[in-house]
Amino acid sequence: MRRLPTRAPRAVRRRIVGAMAGGVLCVGGLAALPAPASAAPVTEPAxxxxxxxxxxxxxxxxxNSTHCRADFNESMVKGIADIFVDKGLKAxxxxxxxxxxxxxxPARDADGKLVPDPVRFPNGIKAVADYVHSKGLKLGIYTSAGTKTCNSAGFPGALGHxxxxxxxxADWGVDYLKYDNCNNQGVDAKQRYTTMRDALRATGRxxxxxxxxxxxNKPWEWAGQLGQLWRTTGDISDSWGSMLSIMKQNLPLAPYAGPGNWNDPDMLEVGNGGMTDTEYxxxxxxxxxxxxxxxxxxDLRKASDETYQxxxxxxxxxxxxDPLGKQGTVVSSEGGRxxxxxxxxxxxxxxxxxxxxxxxxxxxxxAxxxxxxxxxxxxxxxxWQHxxxxxxxxIAATVPAHGTVLLRVSVNPRWAEYPPAAELGAGQGLFAEAGRPVPFDSTFTNQGRTAARDVSVSLDGPDGTDWAVKAGGPAKVPALESGTSLKTPWTVTPPSGTSDGSYQLTLNATYRSPQGTRVTTQAPVTVQVVTAPPSGASSLGDLAWMSxxxxxxxxxxxxxxxxxxxxxxxPITIGGTVYAKGLGVHAQSEVTYYTGRACERVTAQVGVDDEKGTKGTVAFEVWADDQKVASTGTLTNADAARAVSADVSGAQVVRLVVTDGGDAVDSDHADWADAQLSC
Incomplete structure (x- = not known):
């Protein structure tokens, strides 16, 4: 799937590793996991x-930002240390x-020692470590539990060394070792990682x-006796689908985390440009x-102010x-909520x-x-609002698409000093054709224990547009007691000629606490401007999608x-058969079409595309509004194309969903071949 510059894609890396037992857990079954094994007695320097x-x-x-580019060098590393201090990241x-x-x-010296690249690190690693330490920071380094590292150029791995x-x-002053998994010659994982654990302890550092x-190999079940953190997934990439898949694999592993032992779902992609700031x-x-x-x-040298924030x-x-060291657990997860x-x-x-x-x-x-x-x-x-x-x-909020409201809730005897919490939201799934009005209701609810005074609600159209916005009822009230609401009907009309797409309106509310503190809050209202689907059968590969x-x-x-x-x-190819039309996707994937209650059926031939050889496991789903109306179960590259036919009568929206088949997203190239919508 991933062909990152100069480093082998994970599919190739796994092929190098050879067949390994085990796999990662998916969030689909959030059943209780067995308790982790107790750790071995801790000794110095452990x-x-x-x-x-x-x-x-x-x-x-x-x-994630430089790979093996030439600008990964001593100057960059020292510059990052400077930025940590200057930008407040160290603090x-x-x-x-x-x-x-x-x-x-690429080669060791005559004594079998590792040699830092003299072009990248002309003064050696110790000089870099000394500089990083002078800033009150620590230095980490990388190698692999194999004969070579994961880079396609084949730098020396540590197996046997x-x-x-x-x-x-240790002599260089390294404080952290990332120990990868490539070219391991089939040596047992626990054995490979135990040997390096023992070697690190033998240094005394x-x-x-x-x-x-x-x-x-399910390291969460055994790596706590060896190291302080262990990767739970394959490599992350800078996309919403990758981040989401990795999050879902990591969430069920909460019982294995604790002080000194951490589940590691891979590095942060924040600021790399493949996601929105909301998604970051x-x-x-x-x-x-x-x-x-x-x-x-x-690359912090190029990061935006929003990335730093x-x-x-x-x-x-x-x-x-938090020093208690608990990993968060899933309370509920229905309908993407x-x-x-x-x-x-x-x-x-x-x-x-x-x-x-x-x-x-x-x-x-x-609570x-x-x-x-x-x-x-x-x-x-x-x-996020502080x-x-x-x-x-x-505890409730209207949360933007792909967004997160993060709260810290406590029992606090001083609760009355703060203004009441409010929930502000509006009807969802709003669709409008250009020039035609769409009605909906907004609701302001006082979630607090104290009253909300002088409540006022307003609605702003999308920035830079001339949408008509009109309140059809009361938008103000002198007071709302705990648990009561102000409901306001609205009508919004996108101007004639408005292009199809998603538009965000902003619902605003102001109110005062009993002590007079003025509070302002906002909530998104998303309206999809749409065009009615054409009559007859249409290829989904040619139709405009909503998202x-x-x-x-x-x-x-x-x-x-x-x-x-x-x-x-x-060309879309499943099991040797080539299809002229359809959609080529990669798990996790979701393509959404407006059907306006005017369509009857979705049909397709689905499967893993031949371009990934023997790799890839996926599952296809068709959703009509909030109802799953077709599902294939898990398909692999060995499966012939599977026919899908789904009744979508009466649905406003049809979603074509591809999941990872329960084993992460490696090589999950999926085809909706010959996909058609009949209206």
């Missing part, structure tokens, strides 16, 4: 290693500056040990509530770094209201449902997925 990773490690790794908790692959020459390499790392085994805030929120290592993967949000970082809660050392709960879907949704839970004791009132802090509110126990989310690269029309660039697909 005690110091565990202490340095008592909370999830925070830092930087260059791979926010980031401490590791980690080198990934390509730092060494563990004690010598570990001593070199505390070195945090990151086991990058990709989750292939979700990425950072969910990694934090999962108590994940926070390793920045963007996300990465340095201390309220969110405090969730990740996720509630994930994390127990905190002070007795509070961090609560993520995460919206997986492509339109704004109301997500709700209660007791997330584990708090019954109380008259609670304090809820919005960790504001405190009192609540009677309800398209793909796990790797864009959704392709009438070709396979190909790779990451637009238009790089091939």
């Amino acid at each position: 005690a110091a290693e565990a202490e340095s990773a008592a909370t999830p490690p925070m830092g930087f790794n260059n791979w 926010a908790g980031y401490q590791y500056v980690n080198l990934d692959d390509c730092w060494a020459l 563990e004690y010598s390499d570990a001593q070199q790392f 505390p070195i945090v040990y990151s086991i990058c085994e990709w989750g292939q 805030r979700t990425h950072f929120s969910m990694w934090s509530i999962m108590a994940s290592p926070l390793l920045i993967g963007t 996300i990465l340095s949000n201390r309220d969110v970082i405090a969730v990740d770094q 996720w509630v994930v809660a994390k127990q905190m050392a002070d007795g509070s709960r961090a609560v993520a209201l995460f919206n997986e879907s492509g339109s704004a949704q109301r997500i709700a839970t209660t 007791q449902a997330v584990g708090l004791p019954e109380a008259d009132a609670y304090v809820s802090r919005d960790l 504001k405190n509110y009192n609540t009677a126990g309800g 398209a989310v793909n796990g790797y690269g864009p959704v392709e029309r009438n070709t396979s997925n190909g790779e990451s660039a637009a238009g790089d697909g091939h």
Whole structure:
């Protein structure tokens, strides 16, 4: 699937590794997991290693932004250390500056020692470590538990050289080792990683040990006796589908996390450009509530102000770094509406209201449902707005598409000092044709224990447009007591000639607390401007869609997925049969069409595209509004094309969904061949 510059794609990496037992768990079954095995007795220097990773490690790794480019060098690494200090990242908790692959020459010296690339690191690794240490930071390095690293150029791995390499790392002043999984010659995973654990301990230097085994042998069940963190998944990429798939694999593993032992769903992609800032805030929120290592993967020399604001949000970082060391667990996950809660050392709960879907949704839970004791009132802090509110126990918000509201809720005797929390939202699934009005209702609900005074609601059309917006009823009220609501009917009309697409209106509310504190809040209202579908049978590869989310690269029309660039697909081919029309996608994928209650049936031939050889496992689903009306179950490249026929009568929206078949998204190129919509 992934052909990152100069480093073998994960499909190739797994082929090098050879057949391995086990696999990763999917969120589809959130059943209780067996309790993790108790860790081995901690000895020196293991005690110091565990202490340095008592909370999830925070830092930087260059791979996601530079790969093996020439600008990965001594100057860059020193510059990142400077930025940590100058931009306040060190003060926010980031401490590791980690080198990934390509730092060494392709061959060892005559004594079998590793040799730093003299062009990239002319003064050697120790000089870089000394500089990083002078800033009060720590240095990390990379190698593989095999004969070669994962880079296609084949840099030296540590298999058979563990004690010598570990001593070199210690002599250079290395504080952190990422130990990858390529070219391992079929040696048992536990054996390979145990040998390096022993070699690191033999140096006498505390070195945090990151086991990058990709989750292939369920390292969460055994790696806690060896290292401080272990990868639970394959490599992340800078896309919504990749991030979502990895999050879902990591969430069920909460029982295995704790101080000094962390599930690692891979590095952060925040700021790399493949997702929106809303999606990056979700990425950072969910990694934090999962108590994940926070390793920045963007080039901080080029990062935007928004990227720095996300990465340095201390309220969110405090969730990740909470000393109790609990990983958040799923409270509910229906219809793309996720509630994930994390127990905190002070007795509070961090609560993520995460919206997986492509339109704004109301997500709700209660203080007791997330584990708090019954109380008259609670304090809820919005960790992105940095504001405190009192609540009677309800926890709810209208969350933007792919967004997350992250809260910290506590029993607090000073709750009355804060203004009441309010839930502001509007009807969802709003569709309008250009020039024609669409009605809906907004609702402002006082969730607090105290009254909300002087409540006023308004609605703004999309920025830079002339949409007609009209209130059809009361938009103001002198007071709302706890648990009561103001409901306002609205009509909005997109101007004639408005292009099809998704438009965001903004619902605004202002109110005052009993003490007179003025509060303002907003909620998104998404309206899809649409064109009625044509009569008869139409190829879905030719029709305009409302939205398209793909796990790797864009959704392709009438070709396979190909790779990451637009238009790089091939003729759609399943089991040797070539199809002229259809959609080429990659799990996790969702393509949405407006059908306006005028269509009857979706048909297609579906399967894994031949371009991935023997790789790929996927499952196809057809959804009519909120109902799943067709599902194939898991298909592999060995399966012939499967016929799908789904009744979508009466649906406003049809969604074509491809999931990863339960084993992550490696090589999951999927085809909706000869896909047609009949209206």
